[in-house]
Amino acid sequence: MWKEDIRDSFILLIGLLVIILVWIVLSERIFEENEETMNTTIGLIGAILGGAISGGLTLFGVRVTIKHQIKKDNLETYPNRIQKLRKLEKIINHLSERMKYTPISMIPDDFLENANESLELAVNIDNSVYNKILQLEIIAERLSKLAPSSMRMGKDYDRTHVFEPTEEYIIEFQKYDIEFEKTKKIIEKRMEFYQEELEYFSDK
Incomplete structure (x- = not known):
């Protein structure tokens, strides 16, 4: 400031x-x-x-x-926002790690299982964070509809049920991946911002 x-x-x-x-x-x-x-x-x-x-x-x-x-x-709201940002960061980092070994067809549902908690945290932080989480949820819901239900039940490795993503699914997943990385960065930036502001006014 x-x-x-x-x-x-x-x-x-x-x-x-x-x-x-x-x-x-x-x-x-x-x-x-x-x-x-x-x-x-x-x-x-x-x-x-x-x-x-x-x-x-x-x-x-x-x-x-x-x-x-x-x-x-x-x-007075900054400590609470920072705390919620830390919780949200843990969720996002956990999902990021799971993406390394989770079948591609199950990644959207993996996020959707944490979407409500993530949105509840984000709504008490600020609009920039909330909008990113909301955008991720929208894309994840589209991906979930594109993947057959049998593929989202952990049967990707079944020889008779190998998931072969369509071109539409791949395009949507690329959007999801990009938005996911943007969300991680915006969380980091907002964390830095609130911590700097808190330190600045604490010295006054």
């Missing part, structure tokens, strides 16, 4: 310097033959510009203060 404040302050400062520089250059060009008029005009515009700058800085200060206050008000 402090990085955003520094960035906004820098942008504001550069903007003000550019405005002042442009005005000085234009004033010299327009009123170069009438020094008295130029000085009067510069003084008037300077007063207006000074008021605008003062008001702008005040508004910016209020904005930053409100922003910090909102963050502090939400600070």
Whole structure:
């Protein structure tokens, strides 16, 4: 958050310097033959510009203060969100390990068995995490419908019931695999974000 404040302050400062520089250059060009008029005009515009700058800085200060206050008000929810992120991370990592040896036809159902718990955790974290888990559930449900029920009952290794995924199944599974990796990354990023925010405000 402090990085955003520094960035906004820098942008504001550069903007003000550019405005002042442009005005000085234009004033010299327009009123170069009438020094008295130029000085009067510069003084008037300077007063207006000074008021605008003062008001702008005040508004910016209020904005930053409100922003910090909102963050502090939400600070109490961060430990709970971090805890839920850790639980969700364990579920996702466990599923990731199982994918290494679980038959491809059973992977969607494997996720769906944990979908409700994952969604309950995600809904109390934030929208970005919840949307990723929800998207995984939607794809997993499509995959589950594409795989015959007999193939999802652990009979992949039966010589008479070898699962041969269709092209549609393969395409959907690739989507699932991509979304699964994205979900792992977003969980890691949100964990880092909440921990950094918690540390930042704890030092205040």
